[in-house]
Amino acid sequence: MSLGTETRSPWVRLSRRRDRAGEYGVSTMQTRSINLRVDELLARMTLEEKVGQMTQVGVLQDEHVEMVRSGAIGSSIVASSAWAGHEDQPDVVVDRLNEWQRLAVQESRLGIPLLMARDVIHGFRTIFPIPLGQAATWSPELVERGAAVAAREAAGVGIHWTFAPMVDIARDPRWGRIAEGYGEDPVLASAMAAAAVRGFQGGDPAAPDRLMACAKHFAAYGASEGGRDYDTVDVSERTLRDVHLPSFRAAVRAGVGTLMSAFHEIGGVPVTANSHLLTGILRREWGFDGLVISDWNAVAELIDHGVARDRRDAARLAVLAGVDVDMCSGCYRDHLAELVRSNDVPAATVDDSVRRILRTKFRLGLFEQPFTDNHRSRTILHCAEHVAAARETAAAGIVLLRNEGGLLPLGKRCSRLVIAGPLAQARRELFGTWTLNGVESDVAAIADCVRQTAPRGMTVTAVGGLVDEICSAARKSDMVVLVVGEHPNRSGEAHSVDQLGLPPGQGELVRTLAALGKPLILVVVSGRPLALTWEAEHVPAILWTFHPGGEGGPAVADALFGRINPSGRLPVTMPRSVGQIPLYYSRKNTGRPPATCRFRSHYIEGSYRPLFPFGFGLSYTRFEYSDLELSAATMSADGQVCVAARVTNVGDRSGDEVVQLYVRDLVGSVTRPVAELKSFRRIRLEPGEGRRVEFVLRPEHLAFWRLDGSWGAEAGEFTVRIGPNAVEGLEGRFTLDNAVAQAE
Numbered sequence: 001m002s003l004g005t006e007t008r009s010p011w012v013r014l015s016r017r018r019d020r021a022g023e024y025g026v027s028t029m030q031t032r033s034i035n036l037r038v039d040e041l042l043a044r045m046t047l048e049e050k051v052g053q054m055t056q057v058g059v060l061q062d063e064h065v066e067m068v069r070s071g072a073i074g075s076s077i078v079a080s081s082a083w084a085g086h087e088d089q090p091d092v093v094v095d096r097l098n099e100w101q102r103l104a105v106q107e108s109r110l111g112i113p114l115l116m117a118r119d120v121i122h123g124f125r126t127i128f129p130i131p132l133g134q135a136a137t138w139s140p141e142l143v144e145r146g147a148a149v150a151a152r153e154a155a156g157v158g159i160h161w162t163f164a165p166m167v168d169i170a171r172d173p174r175w176g177r178i179a180e181g182y183g184e185d186p187v188l189a190s191a192m193a194a195a196a197v198r199g200f201q202g203g204d205p206a207a208p209d210r211l212m213a214c215a216k217h218f219a220a221y222g223a224s225e226g227g228r229d230y231d232t233v234d235v236s237e238r239t240l241r242d243v244h245l246p247s248f249r250a251a252v253r254a255g256v257g258t259l260m261s262a263f264h265e266i267g268g269v270p271v272t273a274n275s276h277l278l279t280g281i282l283r284r285e286w287g288f289d290g291l292v293i294s295d296w297n298a299v300a301e302l303i304d305h306g307v308a309r310d311r312r313d314a315a316r317l318a319v320l321a322g323v324d325v326d327m328c329s330g331c332y333r334d335h336l337a338e339l340v341r342s343n344d345v346p347a348a349t350v351d352d353s354v355r356r357i358l359r360t361k362f363r364l365g366l367f368e369q370p371f372t373d374n375h376r377s378r379t380i381l382h383c384a385e386h387v388a389a390a391r392e393t394a395a396a397g398i399v400l401l402r403n404e405g406g407l408l409p410l411g412k413r414c415s416r417l418v419i420a421g422p423l424a425q426a427r428r429e430l431f432g433t434w435t436l437n438g439v440e441s442d443v444a445a446i447a448d449c450v451r452q453t454a455p456r457g458m459t460v461t462a463v464g465g466l467v468d469e470i471c472s473a474a475r476k477s478d479m480v481v482l483v484v485g486e487h488p489n490r491s492g493e494a495h496s497v498d499q500l501g502l503p504p505g506q507g508e509l510v511r512t513l514a515a516l517g518k519p520l521i522l523v524v525v526s527g528r529p530l531a532l533t534w535e536a537e538h539v540p541a542i543l544w545t546f547h548p549g550g551e552g553g554p555a556v557a558d559a560l561f562g563r564i565n566p567s568g569r570l571p572v573t574m575p576r577s578v579g580q581i582p583l584y585y586s587r588k589n590t591g592r593p594p595a596t597c598r599f600r601s602h603y604i605e606g607s608y609r610p611l612f613p614f615g616f617g618l619s620y621t622r623f624e625y626s627d628l629e630l631s632a633a634t635m636s637a638d639g640q641v642c643v644a645a646r647v648t649n650v651g652d653r654s655g656d657e658v659v660q661l662y663v664r665d666l667v668g669s670v671t672r673p674v675a676e677l678k679s680f681r682r683i684r685l686e687p688g689e690g691r692r693v694e695f696v697l698r699p700e701h702l703a704f705w706r707l708d709g710s711w712g713a714e715a716g717e718f719t720v721r722i723g724p725n726a727v728e729g730l731e732g733r734f735t736l737d738n739a740v741a742q743a744e
């Protein structure tokens with residue numbers, strides 16, 4: 001199909017100014033309110049054309065030509081299957097997308113442009129750390145920049161809509177998709193969710209280097225039983241509101257244009273058919289006016305859930321619940337028009353969904369600029385600026401968990417280094433899950449980066465996989481760096497595990513090397529927390545990186561040699577064993593708080609404590625906290641309390657510290673967590689430098705889902721703590737003198 005520059009669409013009156021599509025000369029039409037334009041267009045649409053807008057198909061094939069011409073398709077997910085996170089995907093060819101767009105705009109009756117979507121989760125061609133690794137930076141700024149880079153690259157090849165950020169709270173590391181979110185805490189995840197939306201969408205998602213974002217998977221997907229993907233979720237309304245909704249609320253407040261409903265059920269009601277969630281909370285309470293898309297085939301899966309008799313029933317339940325777009329099940333395409341004609345679905349329901357879809361397309365500027373300039377993309381994919389951004393983020397997410405005897409950074413005490421292990425030579429594996437457009441040749445292995453950047457006078461021997469080889473080389477060395485961890489195929493969708501130790505054979509390798517008595521440094525590359533209890537007791541130095549992306553090699557080498565000072569902090573609790581799961585810092589106190597004595601919450605063999613707590617991370621320098629100050633002992637209903645402490649770098653090199661603020665509500669109308677993160681700040685301190693770090697607490701920070709089902713703070717006593725992680729710091733007290741109702 002040749003690309004025309006004139007369009008038949010009645011909605012695009014051309015003028016001569018060049019625009020986003022550049023060479024196509026398609027230009028901006030006169031501005032009118034989007035809603036007016038939507039209503040005008042809607043009034044001209046047939047029922048079949050409306051249902052077409054609500055239908056999303058996979059990558060467009062020849063079989064779709066007539067469907068596009070007849071307006072029976074509204075969007076395409078540019079992916080060959082539902083397993084895009086685990087399979088190589090066809091490349092995105094901008095000319096091909098433009099050809100499909102021309103067909104829609106020039107050859108369909110109303111010329112409504114297509115939405116082109118793809119899972120651009122943590123980078124497009126330049127791959128950033130997995131979102132869990134980005135959360136370990138505790139830097140919303142880095143997360144926002146990473147999303148902006150991903151948007152620039154993906155929009156450059158014709159993608160309009162990304163199915164990201166994934167903002168599900170995850171407290172079960174067995175769940176493979178813990179890799180894709182921002183960890184266990186609502187406040188940290190909310191900050192990252194808002195940052196990602198800002199990065200993807202910018203101030204205007206219609207800009208040629210931005211994408212429409214999609215907060216997913218609404219909601220509580222990470223609470224599935226057994227950590228098994230897609231499995232039953234049965235959380236209380238209170239846990240839903242206090243734990244699992246805030247990060248979505250933050251994304252909506254940040255202006256996210258779309259949400260994706262999740263596969264699972266909550267308390268017997270599958271989310272795809274859950275009007276309480278999709279309409280009651282999302283639209284009526286929160287006022288969300290964007291579109292909701294189902295997950296892949298989830299509409300049809302209402303039959304498997306056992307709430308829909310057949311595909312027609314599934315389509316009815318989903319559209320009535322508030323699902324605007326059916327991703328790839330075909331149930332809307334096959335049954336929705338008939339459901340309306342038989343009055344089983346009000347015509348107004350379909351109109352409401354189509355309005356939201358058309359509004360999204362107008363917001364994206366697709367009626368003015370349906371085509372993508374195919375020259376720009378070639379210059380920006382994996383450009384130096386993007387690579388540098390990915391490297392900085394990878395470095396900032398590296399967590400130093402142990403450094404006994406100051407083994408790290410590697411230096412003068414080591415002139416003969418061996419680097420080995422199953423992930424020492426890994427390249428593509430460093431991407432992690434959901435990297436559809438990553439290119440392995442972009443990646444340098446950790447071992448290569450260590451060998452190539454070792455300081456003068458240090459010889460580095462990189463050894464392959466055989467234990468005997470590694471041991472033989474280790475005996476002749478001063479120190480050994482062992483790179484272990486997970487292949488990405490243990491992460492991501494449908495890849496949950498029931499053990500949390502190192503993958504088979506790696507634990508034995510660690511023990512064998514540790515037995516040699518050489519100073520051993522473990523570099524762990526994973527998509528989840530792992531229960532490395534033996535390693536944490538016997539290996540003196542442990543660096544942790546959640547699949548660091550394409551620049552993980554240089555970042556880990558820089559951390560090993562001290563060119564960067566590790567500053568990552570855990571976004572999830574590290575357990576001692578899989579038997580402790582679920583295990584998270586903001587636990588309830590219970591009537592018999594944990595203690596190692598009988599008739600208390602504990603295990604008769606193991607510890608109830610985590611291996612490493614949420615927020616934990618060491619540095620090559622040391623930080624001390626002092627001089628806690630509260631501006632007042634009482635917070636009034638319209639007031640605030642400023643909480644400050646002095647943080648001093650008492651070591652001999654600069655470093656970043658993530659200062660964290662936790663609160664505990666001592667008495668509530670319902671039980672309250674023993675600690676809740678309320679704010680955090682990443683600061684850089686030079687050796688000897690001290691800084692006063694101040695947080696402002698207001699009643700809205702103390703709000704929760706109260707006994708009476710309202711959202712707000714309750715009068716009473718609170719403890720407040722400023723510290724380096726969820727269990728340490730300086731503690732004070734204040735009182736809130738009155739209950740305060742808040743908007744959720």
Ligand code: GLC
Binds near residue numbers: 083
């Ligand atoms: C998958 C995932 C979802 C993804 C979608 C499209 O099943 O659950 O996160 O965006 O399908 O690939």
